Amino acid sequence: MKPVGARTVGTREQLGRLGPLWMFFFRYGPPRWSEYVLQNWSGQRLVIAIPYLWLLIFFLIPFLIVLKISFAEFLPLGRPPYAPVFQWVEEGAVQIKLWVTSFAFLMSEPLYVSSYVYSLKIALVSTIFCLLLGYPMAYAIARSSPTMRNLFLMLVILPFWTSFLLRVYAWIGLLKNDGVINNVLQFLGIIEEPLVMMNTSFAVYIGIVYSYLPFMILPLYSNLEKHDLTLLEAAQDLGAGPIKSFLRVTLPLSFPGIMAGSLLVFIPVVGEYVIPSLLGSKDETMIATLLWTEFYNNRNWPNASAVAIAMLLVLVVPIMIFQHFQNKELEAGRR
């Protein structure tokens, strides 16, 4: 690594903010390399490359490893408990053994199918409830005076300051048979017998809607807050009453916000683990619970990986929709 003085690097302005770094790289880096990089990469590309690198290392590579394990053979007593997929055999050849048994098992075993369906159902229903609750709240926040608005937003974000786990535990205290809700209702004489709420889908819905509501409210709020209120005046002026103006103007304009909020709730809820395992029933399992059992109790890594891969595939479509609407929202913001 000898300094090469004869090459020109370009002026500071050309190099931009990363100028000093470039200078250093250029001086002391490998000669061919630094020249190539300088000629073909701009600073902008380098900046974009950093998140890509991050995603590559911490997302794509782990994903590929999981994908590989999902196609491996299960060795119950092995350590790790699966057979290698790629294997060097003699004569310098690589042997690839792909087992599709894990995926076949997923399809054939009703427990898996039903917990996928159950997960999707839970996610869908809670998304709808989050939307029904969150939309009016976001609307009210967006239309309130600036000081009230900040207060309301604070209130929405405030729960994040306590641990998510603690908040879910708190719901146990509220929902259980001798919990706060049942005690109050019995004290008031409204019910004789305690309502069974714990370990039911109802409790799961309560927990999920409660925990994920801010994720619905915030994107909706940020959309609704940007609306030009003269558009509503224009609609009213043209003869549309308040309901009509809402349906024809506000609602369509908030569609990107609705999509963003819904997917921000839907996607993580499909894979939700903590809430169903604390509040849910033991008979109806969500997919994440199953994954946990498969991985830790059965030590069946290939099966667990296949469950994860299948979940990802189920979610790819909504994620792509999410991307689409987020881009749309960005475009709308630029206008």
Added chain:
Amino acid sequence: MQAADRRVEKKTKHEPWRDPHADAYVRIENVTKRFGDFVAVNNVSLKIYKGEIFCLLGGSGCGKSTLLRMLAGFEAPTSGSIFIDGQDMAAVPPYERPVNMMFQSYALFPHMTVEKNIAFGLEQEKGLSRNDIATRVTDILEIVKLGQFAARRPHQLSGGQRQRVALARALVKRPKLLLLDEPLGALDKKLREATQFELINIQDQLGVTFMVVTHDQEEAMTLASRIGVMNRGEIVQIGTPTEIYEFPMTKFVADFIGSVNMFEGQLIEDLPDRARIKSDELGGVIYIDHGISSAPGAMVWAAVRPEKINILRQPPADTSENCVKGVVKEIAYMGDVSIYLVKIETGKTIRVTLPNVERLSDDERILWDETVWLTWHGSSPVVVTQ
């Protein structure tokens, strides 16, 4: 309105405001609007008659849009009342008023195409078939010359095109009263004039009553049957374009409409058929061929329009009145007219415009630094007392 009485004008046009028994279509009575402590509209009373094009003229922030928004129902008056077609509008929501407004910011729906934007208002009306709506939209698009843009979204249009969409959207409803807030500001001169005449045509055809806000006085002159001049939330004068231009009642109106030379002075003679003002600013006496009926000795202002002043190279026979000597300091050639800025001995600069009727050779032309005499007729000055 003393000025109007003196005028000899052919009354070919329908002028309902001269008839004390005529019913006003819009009646604004002592309307005041406050935003906190700020008075945006101050005790305005107005009557607008069917089929009129009424222009609200005034500087930025004088409350024109606020007044319009009260008519449309988006702001409630702090006090006073508004009647449209004899009905008190206080409890009528915007969507039930027989009024359409074109917004200063256009307020086009960004998620709808031009066509859909225009059709929106018609879709709210009961008893209109799809075909009716389609034909009316096509017709109005034809009028505003936007046929080929029907399928575009507002953000794909230029500012002027958006303005025409907004205009079309308000017009297509054929309301009884159309409120236009700066309808033509973003259009180029040619298109603006064409649209102005189009508006007048539409008004003739459909009998719509227009209330137009503008701060372009030329536009007000072209469009208006009457003009209301606003200043700081108050209506300072209402009249036909000619009245406003020729007989402004206050210094503000005289100054605001066109350019004017203003001379402060003392009323030294005030008889029914003549008046004289001694002005130190002018350094002479202004003779006026009619009475002022003001307190003798009062301080008044005489306003003389630049085009009503003659430039002479020789002193006139009588230099005692309506005459002042000065030196040409600036000449601006505007094409149709030339503007001369003449500095008189008191130090005041007087503005004179002369039409360029014929092409003059160099020695016929008035030149820089030439000494000239300015004169005007006794009917030209307008005297305002406030």
